[in-house]
Amino acid sequence: MAEHHTATDSKHKASLNAGGSLHGNSRPNAACGGGGKGGLSGGLAQPAGWQSLLSFTILFLAWLAGFSSRLFAVIRFESIIHEFDPWFNYRSTHHLTTNGFYEFLNWFDERSWYPLGRIVGGTVYPGLMVTAGLIHYVLNLLHLTVHIRDVCVFLAPVFSGLTSISTFLLTRELWNQGAGLLAACFIAIVPGYISRSVAGSFDNEGIAIFALQFTYYLWVKSIKTGSVFWSIGCCLSYFYMVSAWGGYVFIINLIPLHVFVLLLMQRYSKRVYIAYSTFYIVGLVLSMQIPFVGFQPIRTSEHTAAAGVFALLQAYALLQYLKNRLTKQEFQTLFFLGVSLAAGVVFLTVIYLTYTGLWFCIKNVNDERVFVALYAISAVYFAGVMVRLMLTLTPVVCMLSAIAFSSVFEHYLGDDMKRENPPIEDSSDEDDKRSSGNLYDKAGKVRKHVSEQEKAEEGLGPNIKSIVTMLMLMLLMMFAVHCTWVTSNAYSSPSVVLASYNNDGTRNILDDFREAYYWLRQNTDEHARVMSWWDYGYQIAGMANRTTLVDNNTWNNSHIALVGKAMSSNESAAYEIMRSLDVDYVLIIFGGVIGYSGDDINKFLWMVRIAEGEHPKDIRESDYFTPQGEFRVDKAGSPVLLNCLMYKMSYYRFGEMQLDFRTPPGFDRTRNAEIGNKDIKFKHLEEAFTSEHWLVRIYKVKKLENREPLEHKLRSIVPRQKYTSKKTSKRKRGHIRNKLVLKKGKKLNKK
């Protein structure tokens, strides 16, 4: 709130020659690490002008900071798609841009899940691809010839800027503009969000968090105004969220919860009724337009709470209406009350089962602050349930901490602050009736007092103030440094390209994945089928452009189990499976040479377990352990393990290889053991390619060998004449036409 008054501040300071204290606007700048904007002393007639200029600058800087802190991977490596799932998203976006939207919706991808295939259009959330495709389309329409890959790589950083703007809007609605700016700066650089939105991480979450925050903003707006316009906006934003991420369920549960709690708190109003009824009906219809969602919103249990609250709200509204109309007819009222109570009890139980019972009370409570409290609590709950949903927690933490910082600064920095009024949001564009009293009043009018100059010292000593302020600023700076450090170290590796550092600081790039994938792309048949563990399915499809058996969309467990079984069987049994699946190449990851720990031998027990789940007769996990229950690859390892296909493929000819003089040949650096089976021969496979550091090994499945030629000569059948007319004068034997009647198992007449 402090920068609210900077213009009047400076005027008064000029006229009252009051001792120079801290400028109010120094805080948000420090938070976003941007450049200072000190020269405010020039008297601009309108405080609103300065205020919006300052907000605009801060938001712009927050966007810039968020964008650039996500670029570590691009600068260190290159503009490349990261990890696994983004490769699928990229591939489908590429398909979308080359073949058009309808082709994309109808896309049957025959290159994955061989021989099943996958209906991509119906099994993805298309929001991400459509967004990237649309941006690409618009840019190309303007003749900005940007490659779709670059659009995909930079989509998440760009959307992080939009997220910070929508967080600003939401926090401004909830608290005030200063807190909003702080929240925008926080969300721009907070690691929890960066982890899913660095450049190259082309994933649903990157745009979904924006959609989430924006939907919440529009929801708060619509509940504050009770206007259908904002509700429809909220629905459209919700539709975008549904199209982008499965996490839309969070919204469709949180908003009903909010309404429900408002009802419980006796805060029912027409605004709530209009907002929620519009949102539920339009949002429901819109969300069902996404092919992947389809009829889920009316079938599955995640959505029942929303329906229940909708019905409850209708009943409640009806009750309110009847209260006004039918006060005399107590019987009827009671009747309706009874009915709605019964209904309410049902929904109550549903909702209490859905959510943990929670109740939160904060000072200065109003409708939207109830919302943020619920948001925080449910996000904490979800993050506790599944760590990946930490992502939903991040924005609300940013908002709440921004509010905390904002109010602390108001106390310690604001020597020109009004005491009696709590700071209230500046809803300058609000035009509804002031139903909630002065809560929605204009707060922008709070101004500097001439008289309080003298009073200011009474509250807190200037020393304490400045110490607290310095501490807070230190904290913010530490936060910025911490965020940058975490981003740079933890979240900025593409994981497709590995890098190692020498003692002198020079960098070696280990590009084995792409080497092998590109070899597959260039030097195998276009329709070759590649078997690998499902982790690499999307990458093989994306980079090698070859048909895979299983991939990261793990929808068919039995198929995965079959691949796991092939990997964990011996060669001849595996050959049977591979023949039945038409496998041409087998790809495995082997980290024993460079000590890469995420390789297939380390994942091998999972293959065994999944295979055992489907084929318990053939594969038993215990067979792969030593009698002592250890998983060992050396001589002490179990013979089943030492002869299974995965082991043989990983260590083929590795036994001859001596990495350095201190270790014996065939020493596996990842598992620090000398391998147990050094004499590996293949009968049905042959090595097709091994990458430079042996990280990726590709084997070719040989076709069936020709059968051995027969020793004896083929039986020659001389066509015998069945009938010749030998009617001579001597032998006159009559015959009947078509006489031959063959009987099974009976020899024909011998001569």
Place this chain on the structure above:
Amino acid sequence: MARSIPFCTVPTCLLLITGLCCRVVANGLVNEEVKRTVDLSTHIAKITAEILLLNQGDSAVHSFILAVEPELAPNLAYVGASVKGDEEEDGILELKQTMIQGQSGEFYKVQLPSSLAVGAKLRVKVETVLSHILRPFPTHITQAERQLVVFQGNHYLYSPYPTRSQTTRVRLASKTVESYTKLGNPSKSDEAIEYGPFRDVAPFSEDALKVHYENNTPFLTISSITRIIEVSHWGNIAVEETIDMRHTGAFLKGPFSRYDYQRQSDSGISSVKSFKTILPASAQDVYYRDEIGNISTSHLQILEDSVEVEVRPRFPLFGGWKTHYILGYNLPSYEYLYTLGDQYALKMRLVDHVYDDQVIDSLTVKLILPEGARNIHVETPYPIDRIPDQLHYTYLDTFGRPVLVASKNNLVEQHIQDVVVHYTFNKVLMLQEPLLVVGAFYILFFTVIIYVRLDFSITKDPAAEVRMKVSSITEQVLTLVNKRLGLYRHMDEVVNRYKQSRDTGALNSGRKILEADHRTLTNDISSLQARLKAEGSDLADKVGEVQKLDGQVKELVCRSWQEAERLVAGKVKKEAYIDNEKTLSSKRLELVTRIDSLLDTL
């Protein structure tokens, strides 16, 4: 030639046709002495023949004919002739393809620099480059095996003229030779086979020369290359080459073992690990990538006269393997673009170096000229197929840049020559793009201004309008009241100054000015108050209260004024004055606080 007439009437026919042909082509020229070198040390065959031409006819000769065997003609990539000068420099001769009736093969008519008189001699050098002529045999080898290839050619110089004497020297890539034809008992040294000399060879003689030998040089072929040259008048020429490359030697049979490849130096000896591409010396921002990103295994070396890129494909190329990559760089345009007024000329290499002894099966060149280039005229060093021009749209283009497209098949190193493109370009068009940006921003800001300033709401809300009016009035009241309070400060200062200087005149004049100001301000505020009342706002009362309080403040100020005058006049004691002043100022402070709290409620 003899092959074409297989049956028993050969001798007569042969004589007849030969005689006929000789009459057609032989204008009395004789190959007096021929030295042929067949260089088979790489994956292409380079045949150079030094011919001493002798005119034995009865008139001067202006041209002679070069012939290429019908069997080799499909592989012919380049043929060139030059006159052996006295010094190093050779005069390149102009070639024109012709036909000779009754003879198969390809024929070129070479224009001599000056006419060759009767009995005169001239030494010419003929260079022929054949691609894909070395056939791997066996066609499939394992990783450990070495690559053997077969060359099939001609022992003699294929020529329409009789040859008096000739020698043929075959240079090989290695010492290992499986077999070679032994016409005339050739002598074989380390890496060369010498045939001849053969005497008095008839025109169009052919005799199969066959060499089967080991050749592990990289059998790389560029199966297709697309070279895009984009000229910008802002000082840059961007070059991008998209290359499909294939190893056209013996196919790899069986497995590829990385272990053997790493541990044994002669394993996969015919495979290609890397090669060098030489770029122009001023090349900058070189990139080397493919569909899935940057290829991290390359090195760049900047030399004095060139930039060397060590291009290492992602994987070593074995027989039959292929790869695909994009290599691009920027060049400063001042080195290649010449201008005179509106006339421009671009002089660039039509095709550039990719690797030594390169073979390009199919080349497509796209020359993107700036938007607005007209009267385009191309001079190519050798005939090349023009494909209809296209339009290319990139940053800030409106009507598209003209793209010249040309293609040619079967190129070798000798084709690295300059192409010249002339065009005219109106320099005013340079301003188009900046103006476009300026215009776009102008429209953007203008729209924002319009949007912010104008009211687009479809409903009229009188209440909101009144509220807005009231708020603007109160805003004005606030500033005026603040100004007025500031005036009191000012008055205090004047009084203080007066107390020190005791200048009554200054005090009075200051007082007069301040009072006048005060009066105007008070009047303004009351007029605003009246307007507030007219709007029907209850805030008018509050403003009235403020006015009232202000009157009291004014009184207090006047009193402190008088007190000060009395003090200066010596009418009151200093202590009494200070006490008085204290009470006055505390009263004033109280009043001001009340005013402030009133203002806050506005």
